Each structure stands twice: as structure tokens, then as C-alpha cells.
Amino acid sequence: MTSFTDPMRKPGSDGHGRTSKSARLASTIVVAIGVLALFGALGYLLPALGAPIGPAGIPSHVSTDPANLPYYALRSVLRMFIALLFSLVFTFIYGLAAARSKRAATILVPLLDILQSVPILGFLSATISIWLVLFPGSVLGVEAASIFAIFTSQAWNMAFSFYHSLISEPKELEEAARSLRLTRWQRFWKLDVPSSMIPLLWNCMMSVGGGWFFLTASEMISVNNRTFALPGIGSYVAEASAEQNLGRIGWAILAMVAVVLLIDFLLWKPLTAWAEKFRITQSESSQPKRSAVLTILRLSGINDLLARLGRPAAAFLDRITRPLGVTGGRTRTVSPSRRAWSNGLYMTALAALCTWGLVELYRLVVPALGPGEVVHVFWLGLLTLLRVTLLLAVSSMVWVPVGALIGMNPKLSRVLQPLVQVLASFPANFIFPFATMLFLAWHIDINWGSILLMALGTQWYIVFNVIAGASAIPDDLREMSRSLRQPAWQRWRTLILPAVFSSWCTGGVTAAGGAWNASIVSEVVSYGRHALTAQGLGSYIAEATATGATARIIAGVAVMSLFVVAVNRIFWYPLQNLAQRRFAIA
Template identity: 55%
Template sequence: MAGQGGFPSNGEEPGSGSWWRVGDRWVDLVVAAAIVALLYGLLRLAPGLNAPFLPSTAPTQVSTDPANLPYYAVRSLLRMFIALILSVLFTFVYATAAARMRRVEKVLLPILDILQSVPVLGFLSVTVTAFINLFPGSELGLECASIFAIFTAMAWNMTFAFYYALVSQPRELDEAARVMRLTKWQRFWRLDVPSGMIPLIWNGMMSFGGAWFFLAASESISVLNHHYALPGIGSYAAAAIANGNLSQVCIAIAVMVVMVIGVNAFFWRPMTAWSERFRVEESGAAERPRSLMLDLLRRSSVPELVGRPLKPVGRALDRAARPFGLAEHPLARPVARERTGDVFFAGAVTALVAWGAWQALSYVNSTVGLAEFWHAFWLGAATFGRVVVLLVFATLIWVPIGVWIGMNPKVIRFAQPVVQVLASFPANFLFPFATAAFVALGISLNIGSILLMALGAQWYILFNVIAGASAIPSDLREAMTGFGVHGWLRWSRFILPAIFPYYVTGGITAAGGAWNASIVAEVVDYGNHHLEATGLGAYIAQATGDGDFPKILVGICVMSIYVVGVNRLFWRRMYRLAETRYAL
């Protein structure tokens, strides 16, 4: 046998791994065929992305012929994965800048807090016209607007996850990076990315699932008194719902289930299994996630052959990054200079924010009047009440279930994929059935919207509680059992403190998802039925559809104040409590 990187002893040409083993050659053929099919599909889709487009003659609905669903599904998947790639790139740049530059951090984190509180329709109302004008006469502008809307539903959660992974790195790893004289580029790829890979992938999976929820709003766009529809599974479902055709809605749901299961099986399951290589722990886990797809890729030499030409590029980037300096800990600065710079920087940012707030208030005052803020705050209080009720009931229901799943390896093996599918399924596809039930039972949407919001937001709590319960070290579980700790004492002194950091992450994500979901849950149309709840979500949805920019600005500002205020006053304190008191 040949050594690693050597020549085969049987006279064959040099190969790598299993490429030259007859028994594994079928794996290489399968992987190569899959790559070729993927590239061919992208080439076939490319002309449709740049189709002729005129806003005045653009169709307001896509065809609801079920024969078009495979094409629609592929178009939607392409948008989702482009948005995911952009979200990862944004995460790497934004989170690294916030974690490594202390002065910039004081601005970037509040901005990120505000951005995650802005609803998807708020971004669409501003970006649709801009992208259409950027690509006149082409559907590419509307595609960019749709992808950007999906991006805004993914990026913020991933960025927060990667940022917290960077700032919580052990000091020993930082010292090792400096001892080995790594450049900043090398530190990023050899230390920062590996240490943040597990939370990035798991939160990316949750963000991807949350973006499915807004697929219909991103593909069937109603802004500025105009309606545009892009080919996609979301716009198909929106058209079927508008026509009141439940059979077509059921077909869309069936296709969506297949898509979600396929994405989880062929992408997220291999990614989560692969990310286990970056886990740092003293003892190996009893059961690690497995993936047939990942096993096939590991047996194949095609990925290595594809990546081999990129290795010289990586070495060249390592050499090019050396003049920019070595990796240093962000705290290694003179204190006096840091304080002086912070004061100047904070003053400049405060002045800029004050000027922007004054301009916004002046614009609102000259159009709808400042009294509109009080009306929006009252509507926001109604939506805030629904979010609180949702979080309370979701906590009471899903925390015990999540703990039971997470602490039983045999249960988690089959329950975790089911939970991933449920969390990824766009719950607004079920809105027509819920609306029909509300009309038949005479239930007001003021109450029913809580259920609709929960369909999309509750899974974040369950998902994180399962992750927290499964991460409890087995030796602690055995110690509690050995000490005879059972019942409420076991819950109050062991289980709840152990899962508390994960619950906080799930709670803040679920709350943000509920605020965003209120825009589509407080206004529901199905056939001839129009249901509307009293709340800030309905206010923003109505203003966006009418193209009323002053009210859109008021609604977004008020929702941002509510979300940022609750995050700062409640959830951030919970984060600090989790880090200082309940961290293992």
C-alpha cells in the first residue's frame, strides 16, 4: 500500500484515497454525477432569472397548475441557498468586526439588535423599487429583492451566534494563536471559524427554517400599491390561498414537506454530523449524529480532487495576509488611548443617531403627525401581549417535552429529525385551514393570531431545549441519580439550571420570530374571507400594501423600540445570568 501522498504500489497513476479502489469507484461516480447534475440545473435556471420584466405588465399571480410545482420548488430552493450563502458571508464579516474591534462593537451590536427587529416587509418596502430600478427591464431586480428579503430572515440570528462564539473563546486558544504567530487571516480560518462552527450550523439550520415562513411574502410581493409574483412554491401557495382552493394548498403543502425533508436529509443532516469534528470535550459522546450522505462524501475522492486546485490559493492568501499583522487579542491596547478613542467615537455616533432621529421625526410630523406614534404604540402593546402569552404557553408545553427528548438518546434519534422538519415547515401554509376553522367556530383573530404566530415561533424553544438537555454531561446525570435526586428537586436544582442558557437563546429567538410573524398572522385572507386583528403587525402589513411610507416608518420604529427594549431590559439580563451563574 502507498503512504499518504505517495504512489500506489501496483503501478497505477497517483491517486488520492478511494478513487483507485474498485470497490469505492461507484461512490465517486455517484458524487460526480450529482455535481454535474447540480451544475446543469443551475445553467438551466439562469435564463429564467434574467427574464424580461416590466412592472406595469408583470403578472400578479403565478400559474396554479400543479405541473409547474417542480420548477417552482427548484426556483425557491435556489433563492434560499443564495440567501444562506450571503448570510454566512455577512456573518463572517460583521460578527468578526464586532468581536475583534471594541470601538466598532459598541455600534455594530445595537445596529444588529435593531435590524433583527425590523420585519421582512419593512425591508421589502424599501428595497423592491431600488432593485427594480437597478436592473431595468429584467426580472433579476425582483429576484434580488426576494433574495434580500429571505436574507434578512436568516442573517441576524446566525451573526449573533457566531459573535457569541468568538467572544467566548478560551484565552488559552488566543494565547496559542499568538505563540504560533498566526496572521489575522490564519487565526480566522484555523481558530475562529472552527470554534464557532457548531453554533453557526445549528443556528443556520434554525434561520433557514425560519426563512421558509416568509417565502410566500418574499415571492408574492405586495408593496406600494403594486403586486409582483415570482415563480416559486411560496407564490404558488399564495395564489392558491387567494383563490380559496384548498386542494391546491394541500398539494403545495405536500411538495413543501418533501422539500423540507430533502434539504434536511441531503444538507443539514450531513452538516450537523460533520460539525461534530469541531466539538471540544473531555470525553466522547455516547452517540454522535450520523449521515449517509456524509459517509458517501467521505468515501469519495471527488471532493478532494475538486478542492485540490484551491489549496495554492489558500497558501497565497496566507502569505498575502502576513503584512497586515499577527493575530492579537482585542483587549491588548493602552487603556488611556482606548478610553479617549471610545469617548470620541461614542460622541460621533451619538450625534449621527440624533441627527437621523430628528430627520425621521420631522418627516413623520410633516406627513401623518407625531400622534401616529401613540396609536402605533397602543397597537404594539396588543401585539406584545400576544407575544408574551405565546412564550408562556410554549415554555410550559415544550420545555418538559424537550427535556424528555434531549435526555433520552433512543428518543432523540428519531425525534430530532421530526422536530427539524416541523421547525422548517412554513406554518403560514396552514393558515387557510386555521382561517376556515376560525370562521366556522366564530373565533376572533385577536385570539386566533396567537395560535398562528405560535405555529412559526414555538419550535425555537423546543429546538434549543432539546439541544440543551442532550448537552448535559452524562457524569452529572449519573451523579444526580446516585444521590437519589428526583422529582421537583431534580428539576429545580439540576435540569432547569442546565438548560437555562439554551432556553434563553430559544426564548429570544422565538420572541423575535413571533414579532415578525405577527405581520402575516394578524392579517389573513382566504378566498372571500378577510380577518384582521388589532395589532402592530396588521398596521405594518396594511401600510406596506398601501405604500404609505410615513406609517411604514412609524410601524418599523415602534416595533424596533419594543423588540430592542425587551431584549435590553429582559433577555440581555437573562443572558448575563446564564453566563455567570448557570454556565457549565
């Protein structure tokens, strides 16, 4: 039976399992300093999040003094990881509910399609007033709106990844969980989370990259003819771009590169090395991934300390969740007639709810805009759909082979994986002012140039998922391919491409949703007094949000959601079913 194995021996050992006391002491000191620095930074930043609003109200501008960049970067990083924490909790709850209940999946999966297609400006325009009412007289209302906007750019692809990992779990591991009579809580932490760890981790990286891409829109919030500016590196870039100050934009780019490199070194590289123990394999990796930070953490003994502290809480949670039942426990038998009646009632209620929603949508949009405007919105949606399709086709042809090579070759991964992570995490819209100048100088039509701008922020969904899929290929299958001396083309046809096909489908779904979202900031670019606007649904929604045209916002978001759901149902879901049926590693 396949199992999760840890390919790394005890870090810092001398080959006989011994570790020097000086190495352990030094590691403990380094970890203690790091923990104190983390709590010190939180203590410094948290009071500013709930600061009262001054007499002048919420500011609409931020200072572009480069001396403020370290503080702005810390504020942005804090927002990013608070949103990531909420996204992870949402992912576990939503993905588990969709995977464990077929009836719930009929609602939750299409709803996830709709949610990922709604642009963050749509969420902001609908929720900014709610956040301001919940936290009156405090900057925390705008901070909550910003964090929620970042959350909406992170959560959906993580939920998709977790859901598809759950429905693709190896059958023998499910049987083992039933045989051991694990409780549902135990199964979640001993099977569900470990089996999904590698793709979920890569999608967390991609989610943070997606959050950086929308950082400017989430920190310089312009809705309903009002602008709310929060201290952050995204709002700094927006302000410097409005001032046409390329030098200060350059300083922001340098600061952002430093932030991305630090996060990669301190967080992502240790996590990817640690996640190797969750690979499904029957043999050890010949070249395991290494991380200096992970080695220091293991030598310090902090993982043992956390395990001892968390053991009582784990035992308590295990006791209180036992009434939920065990894996494979006896379920209540329902007669066929009662099941048919229940399903009919459920489908009737669902159809009635959808009909009511469509009627309300028609009542809000068509009388206010007229049939001609609605047809125009559909035409703009088709233009954006063509851009998204071209983007996905080119990105797949380029990045599927590159991602597979990175994921399967540890030496190549050590060199290129950090580079890919940096490129994916770097907010591409920081260079949009330079792109605007280039388009103007070379007379490039923004209707074509916007495809490149969209690709800068969304191609990484495909890259990261393919890398995760390739790195999860069992070593015994690779060894078998080498033993059979398969030619390269045959190895790609019979092993690599089938193994990464499911990951490519997941990446394609999330990349498509991300591309539709990215059209909001890619079809309208500006630098100072120069503004370029492409014909498309993204520019339509951006303009409607800025002016507070509610009916146009609803029409644009509804048409975008319709296109995304239709494409997913017609194209992506059949491919995902094919991947699960024919190419799952069982």
C-alpha cells in the same frame, strides 16, 4: 485541555480501517451523479433569473396548475440557498466585528436588534425600487428583491448565534491560540468557526425555516399598490388561496413536505453528523450520529479532493492575512487621557447621530400623522408585545425540556430531530387558509388566534437553540452526573438547565424578533373573500405597506424597533450576561 474530537471512525471500514473497493467505487459514482445533477439544475434555472421583462411588464399572478409545482419548488429552493449563502457571509463578518471590538459592539449589537425587528415588508417597501433600478428591463430586479427579503428573515439570528459563540469561547482554547501564535485568519478557521459550528448549524436550519415562513410575502410582493409575482411555491399558495382552491393548496403542501424531507436527508442530517467532531469533550460519544449521505461522501474521497484543491488557496490567504497580526500579539499602548478623549469623541459623535435620526424621524412622521395617530401606534405595539410575551413564555415552558431531551439522547434525537426539522422548515403560513376557515367556523377571535399563528413560525428558534446547547454538553459532565447518581431533578437543576441557559437566551432573543416579524403575516389572514384582522402593530404595518402609506410604514417600523430594543436591553441582555458569567463551560 478540552479539544474538538471526531467521534466517528472512518466510514465504511471493516474494523481494521479497510474499505472495500466496490463500496468506494459505488460511492464515487453516486457522488458524481449528484454533482452533475446539481450543476444541471443550476444551468436550467439560472437563465430564468435574468430573463427580460415582457411587453406586459412584471406579472402579478402565477399559474396554479399543479404540473408547475416541481419547477416552482426548484425556483424557491434556489432563492432560499442563495439567501442563506449571503447570510452566512454576513454572519461571519458582522459577528466577528462585534465580538472582537467592544467599541464596534456598542453600535453593531443594538443595530442587530433593530434590524431583526424590521419586518420584511419594511425592507421590501424601502428597497424594491432600488433593485428595479439596478436591474432595469430584467426579472433579476424582482428576484434580487425576493432574495434580499429572504436574507432579512435568515441573517439576524445566525449573526446573534455566532456572536454569542465567540464571546463564550472556552478560555483555555483562547490561551492555546495565543501560545501557538495563530494568525487572526488561522484562529478564525481553527477556533472561532469550529467552536461555534453546532449552534450555527442549528440556526442555519432555523433560518431556512424562517425563510420558508416568509416565502409567500417574498415571492408575491405587494408594495405601494403594486404586486410582483415570481414563480415559486409561495406565490403558488397565495394564488390558490385567492382562488379558494383547497385542492391545489393541498398539492402545494405535499410538494413542500417532499422538499423539506429531501433537504433534511441530503443536507441537514449529514451536516449535523459531521458537526459532531466539533463538540468540546474529553471522551468519545457512545452513540455518535450517523448519516448515509455523509458516509457516501467520505467513501467517495471527494473531501480529500476538495482539500487538495483548496490547499493552495488556503496557503495564499494565510500569507496575505499575516500583516493583520497574530492572536494575542502586542497591541499599541494608549495613554489613559488619550483613551478618555477618544471615547468621549466617539460617544459624542454617536449621540449626535442618534439625535439627528430622532429629529428626522419626528419630522417625517408626526406632522404627517399627528400626535394622536402616533399614540395609537404605540398602543398597537403594546398589544403585539403582549402576544409576543405570552408566546415566548408558553413556548419556553413546553420546548426547553423537550429540546434538552432531544439534544442529550441520541436515540431520541434520531427519531425526533428529523420530525422537528420538518415541522420547523415547513412554512406554517401555507396552512393559514385552513386556519382562517377554522377561526370562522368556530368563531375564534383572531386577536387570540394570531398568537397560535405566530407560534407556528417562531417557537422553533427556542427548540433548535436548546437542542444545540444540550447536544454540546461535554460527555464527561454527563458521565460525572451519572457517576454521582444524581436524581433527575438534581441533574436538571445542576447540569442540564445551566448548560442550555445561554442557548435558551439566544433562542429567546431571536424568537422574540421573529415573533414581531411574524406578526405582519399572522395578524392579517385571508382566504378568498374572507379576511380576519387583529388589532396590533403587525396588521398596521401590513396595511400601510399594501397602500404605500410611507409615513405610517415608518411609524410602525420605528415603534416596533423601539419595543424590540427596549425589551432586549431590559430583559434579554442581563440574562445573557448572567449566562456568560455563571453558566459558560470554561
